[in-house]
Amino acid sequence: xxxxxxxxxxxxxxxxxxxxxxxxxxxxxxxxxxxxxxxxxxxxxxxxxxxxxxxxxxxxxxxxxxxxxxxxxxxxxxxxxxxxxxxxxxxxxxxxxxxxxxxxxxxxxxxxxxxxxxxxxxxxxxxxxxxxxxxxxxxxxxxxxxxxxxxxxxxxxxxxxxxxxxxxxxxxxxxxxxxxxxxxxxxxxxxxxxxxxxxxxxxxxxxxxxxxxxxxxxxxxxxxxxxxxxxxxxxxxxxxxxxxxxxxxxxxxxxxxxxxxxxxxxxxxxxxxxxxxxxxxxxxxxxxxxxxxxxxxxxxxxxxxxxxxxx
Amino acid sequence: xxxxxxxxxxxxxxxxxxxxxxxxxxxxxxxxxxxxxxxxxxxxxxxxxxxxxxxxxxxxxxxxxxxxxxxxxxxxxxxxxxxxxxxxxxxxxxxxxxxxxxxxxxxxxxxxxxxxxxxxxxxxxxxxxxxxxxxxxxxxxxxxxxxxxxxxxxxxxxxxxxxxxxxxxxxxxxxxxxxxxxxxxxxxxxxxxxxxxxxxxxxxxxxxxxxxxxxxxxxxxxxxxxxxxxxxxxxxxxxxxxxxxxxxxxxxxxxxxxxxxxxxxxxxxxxxxxxxxxxxxxxxxxxxxxxxxxxxxxxxxxxxxxxxxxxxxxxxxxxxxxxxxxxxxxxxxxxxxxxxxxxxxxxxxxxxxxxxxxxxxxxxxxxxxxxxxxxxxxxxxxxxxxxxxxxxxxxxxxxxxxxx
Amino acid sequence: xxxxxxxxxxxxxxxxxxxxxxxxxxxxxxxxxxxxxxxxxxxxxxxxxxxxxxxxxxxxxxxxxxxxxxxxxxxxxxxxxxxxxxxxxxxxxxxxxxxxxxxxxxxxxxxxxxxxxxxxxxxxxxxxxxxxxxxxxxxxxxxxxxxxxxxxxxxxxxxxxxxxxxxxxxxxxxxxxxxxxxxxxxxxxxxxxxxxxx
Numbered sequence: 001x002x003x004x005x006x007x008x009x010x011x012x013x014x015x016x017x018x019x020x021x022x023x024x025x026x027x028x029x030x031x032x033x034x035x036x037x038x039x040x041x042x043x044x045x046x047x048x049x050x051x052x053x054x055x056x057x058x059x060x061x062x063x064x065x066x067x068x069x070x071x072x073x074x075x076x077x078x079x080x081x082x083x084x085x086x087x088x089x090x091x092x093x094x095x096x097x098x099x100x101x102x103x104x105x106x107x108x109x110x111x112x113x114x115x116x117x118x119x120x121x122x123x124x125x126x127x128x129x130x131x132x133x134x135x136x137x138x139x140x141x142x143x144x145x146x147x148x149x150x151x152x153x154x155x156x157x158x159x160x161x162x163x164x165x166x167x168x169x170x171x172x173x174x175x176x177x178x179x180x181x182x183x184x185x186x187x188x189x190x191x192x193x194x195x196x197x198x199x200x201x202x203x204x205x206x207x208x209x210x211x212x213x214x215x216x217x218x219x220x221x222x223x224x225x226x227x228x229x230x231x232x233x234x235x236x237x238x239x240x241x242x243x244x245x246x247x248x249x250x251x252x253x254x255x256x257x258x259x260x261x262x263x264x265x266x267x268x269x270x271x272x273x274x275x276x277x278x279x280x281x282x283x284x285x286x287x288x289x290x291x292x293x294x295x296x297x298x299x300x301x302x303x304x305x306x307x308x309x310x311x
Numbered sequence: 312x313x314x315x316x317x318x319x320x321x322x323x324x325x326x327x328x329x330x331x332x333x334x335x336x337x338x339x340x341x342x343x344x345x346x347x348x349x350x351x352x353x354x355x356x357x358x359x360x361x362x363x364x365x366x367x368x369x370x371x372x373x374x375x376x377x378x379x380x381x382x383x384x385x386x387x388x389x390x391x392x393x394x395x396x397x398x399x400x401x402x403x404x405x406x407x408x409x410x411x412x413x414x415x416x417x418x419x420x421x422x423x424x425x426x427x428x429x430x431x432x433x434x435x436x437x438x439x440x441x442x443x444x445x446x447x448x449x450x451x452x453x454x455x456x457x458x459x460x461x462x463x464x465x466x467x468x469x470x471x472x473x474x475x476x477x478x479x480x481x482x483x484x485x486x487x488x489x490x491x492x493x494x495x496x497x498x499x500x501x502x503x504x505x506x507x508x509x510x511x512x513x514x515x516x517x518x519x520x521x522x523x524x525x526x527x528x529x530x531x532x533x534x535x536x537x538x539x540x541x542x543x544x545x546x547x548x549x550x551x552x553x554x555x556x557x558x559x560x561x562x563x564x565x566x567x568x569x570x571x572x573x574x575x576x577x578x579x580x581x582x583x584x585x586x587x588x589x590x591x592x593x594x595x596x597x598x599x600x601x602x603x604x605x606x607x608x609x610x611x612x613x614x615x616x617x618x619x620x621x622x623x624x625x626x627x628x629x630x631x632x633x634x635x636x637x638x639x640x641x642x643x644x645x646x647x648x649x650x651x652x653x654x655x656x657x658x659x660x661x662x663x664x665x666x667x668x669x670x671x672x673x674x675x676x677x678x679x680x681x682x683x684x685x686x687x688x689x690x691x692x693x694x695x696x697x698x699x700x701x702x703x704x705x706x707x708x709x710x711x712x713x714x715x
Numbered sequence: 716x717x718x719x720x721x722x723x724x725x726x727x728x729x730x731x732x733x734x735x736x737x738x739x740x741x742x743x744x745x746x747x748x749x750x751x752x753x754x755x756x757x758x759x760x761x762x763x764x765x766x767x768x769x770x771x772x773x774x775x776x777x778x779x780x781x782x783x784x785x786x787x788x789x790x791x792x793x794x795x796x797x798x799x800x801x802x803x804x805x806x807x808x809x810x811x812x813x814x815x816x817x818x819x820x821x822x823x824x825x826x827x828x829x830x831x832x833x834x835x836x837x838x839x840x841x842x843x844x845x846x847x848x849x850x851x852x853x854x855x856x857x858x859x860x861x862x863x864x865x866x867x868x869x870x871x872x873x874x875x876x877x878x879x880x881x882x883x884x885x886x887x888x889x890x891x892x893x894x895x896x897x898x899x900x901x902x903x904x905x906x907x908x909x910x911x912x913x
Binding site for chain 2: 735738739742743746748749750751752753755775776777778779781
């Protein structure tokens with residue numbers, strides 16, 4: 001897939017933005033920082049072994065998502081130091097630290113606010129934010145819709161396991177109605193957000209959904225999301241056998257993965273047409289719209305015009 | 312008066328020097344929020360994120376106009392939480408970053424304030440105080456956030472908080488806040504009240520380079536060699552590396568080791584907790600900025616800070632004319648608490664009167680610092696009105712045994 | 716010398732702007748010291764508004780005015796609230812129609828038709844605050860009139876109405892036959908020029 005490498009998100013190879021307003025200060029690639037993993041072993045190349053073993057339970061879907069992300073970054077040919085991973089708090093948030101990028105492990109729900117500061121200050125950097133469903137859409141819901149509204153260039157990865165795993169299986173805004181959780185012993189009575197509809201309504205210019213079962217689709221979707229210039233939202237259904245599975249029919253990881261296969265269908269597919277109750281997968285939105293940091297250059301230009309006149 | 316002296320910080324120009332200046336210096340007639348913004352611009356702020364709130368909004372308005380003119384970034388975030396988070400992110404990439412707010416917004420910032428302390432990220436937060444708690448008195452002054460600045464975020468920690476009583480000193484204090492944030496890799500709070508924020512007076516903007524500016528200390532560890540973001544140098548400083556640069560490391564609000572990797576190792580936790588506390592508290596004397604008026608032979612010492620210090624100074628000034636031996640210690644550093652300075656100032660005094668616009672938030676710390684706590688009295692005002700000389704004189708009369 | 720002045724009115728009348736221009740004249744045009752502050756009522760429009768201006772040749776310590784050498788009012792609500800601030804023997808300048816003077820007050824009273832005159836001259840009462848300002852300076856001499864004009868021109872470049880309103884205030888005072896009063900106090904002794912004269 002070498003053809004994708006030259007068309008990196010934003011097309012900024014030099015680290016200097018279009019107007020040269022702020023020098024990126026990124027030097028040319030050092031010899032040891034080659035653009036793809038050596039010997040085709042991307043997982044070893046990008047992981048920080050200091051952090052291993054990881055904290056995720058056996059059967060958790062998050063490791064699969066991490067694998068897909070690594071392969072996507074490798075495929076894109078991004079340098080390690082061009083990527084900033086910004087995460088919040090939760091099982092998904094630990095993903096940031098495991099990768100050998102600039103990594104910012106922040107506060108519960110606030111990752112996108114931190115990421116906005118990083119991106120606006122250094123627009124040439126590629127920002128990836130792995131968030132959990134509670135992190136992104138409960139405590140972080142406001143930051144999520146506003147980041148989408150601004151269309152700031154970053155990839156928001158929502159690992160949706162429909163539960164708060166790290167704190168012991170409490171229900172989340174994506175649990176949906178009729179789910180058992182440690183804070184819903186009599187089952188939930190709240191509906192879930194539809195992440196795709198919410199992100200679309202808030203203005204995200206790339207919106208997709210996939211699952212931890214569909215690993216090739218996951219990698220391809222992430223590649224397109226990261227390459228997209230603007231705010232990208234990728235919801236990945238990821239299984240939590242420890243908490244969600246155990247409390248809801250004693251589901252094991254294998255069964256939950258099988259459910260992702262049978263319970264979802266690609267948008268536009270005959271399968272979905274015949275079974276409208278299935279959860280649609282695919283890319284729902286992919287459109288061009290002026291990106292925030294790029295648009296900000298207009299503000300600078302207007303400000304300089306005005307100050308020039310008054311000087 | 313000849314006995315008036317100003318205890319100067321190394322980076323503060325004395326007023327008389329400023330007044331005698333000419334040519335390059337600009338004389339402005341501006342309110343406190345403008346003076347604060349001018350100080351930040353002088354210090355080289357290049358990133359501002361904020362959320363509008365009375366009585367601080369003018370700072371955001373000025374930044375939205377001025378920063379883009381310099382090619383720098385301004386963003387209005389969705390709330391104060393996001394504002395502080397955004398400037399922390401921007402600071403990590405190498406920007407000098409700030410936000411400004413008032414009490415309710417500052418309450419929302421407490422969690423991220425703790426993050427900046429824990430992750431040792433330099434930022435400047437301006438809190439223009441209004442009456443509280445809650446929505447309180449949005450358009451009236453107060454000094455009710457003094458203890459919130461110190462203990463608003465959870466866990467043991469330390470913090471630097473500075474204040475000022477005139478627009479000129481507020482300008483210099485804001486510059487100093489940026490310098491201290493960069494020097495100690497820590498958030499610094501600039502705290503003043505609505506009265507100063509909206510009061511206009513003359514400010515002389517120093518020439519470029521007239522006040523020293525501290526630029527970020529960056530690591531000189533070359534690419535490919537291990538860089539430890541949280542390894543303190545012998546001189547106590549921690550060189551930084553900008554996100555986007557050659558060193559990749561982890562930043563977290565968890566207890567962490569010298570690499571920035573999370574750790575629950577008891578020794579690592581203990582070391583970091585002490586480091587965060589000691590890097591500020593052990594420098595309390597060095598960080599104790601203040602102005603002193605007639606303290607040498609003072610029988611009664613007045614201690615105040617922020618705009619009420621002007622009322623206190625007026626009372627001291629008038630008392631001296633009448634032959635009474637009053638002196639004033641005007642604190643410009645609130646945290647770390649300048650205990651030694653307070654103790655020394657009050658050592659030979661018969662009584663100490665603390666003047667502040669709250670229910671005694673500094674008073675209790677001053678009582679704890681002096682040798683004779685029972686000689687300390689509080690003159691305060693909490694109704695939104697600015698404290699007047701009459702208010703202080705009333706307490707003075709009681710202290711002197713003359714009744715109200 | 717130190718001067719302490721208070722201008723009162725209701726929101727929208729521009730009394731705070733008048734206070735700012737007066738203080739700015741002292742600082743920027745005359746190189747003196749001045750402090751201007753304000754208090755608002757609860758409402759932004761229609762509520763009581765007050766601006767305190769202290770002008771001095773030396774550094775100003777206490778920024779507020781507890782006793783004023785001169786109170787100027789453009790609204791009766793403001794006069795009712797703030798007349799107690801006038802120092803005995805001080806000065807009261809009010810709009811004849813909007814804030815009729817209170818004869819019982821121990822002060823020199825200047826009751827002049829600012830709003831009416833401005834309306835007649837410019838067709839709108841918008842510049843009444845500047846007319847009042849022109850009158851205040853004509854009466855007190857707290858700053859030089861030409862410096863005030865310069866400050867107004869700097870703030871409203873090319874606005875002829877602003878300057879006209881200022882001069883109208885000056886004229887109204889001159890026509891009324893009132894003399895210029897010397898107010899203010901010695902900062903060190905606290906002695907008042909007025910109390911020596913009256």
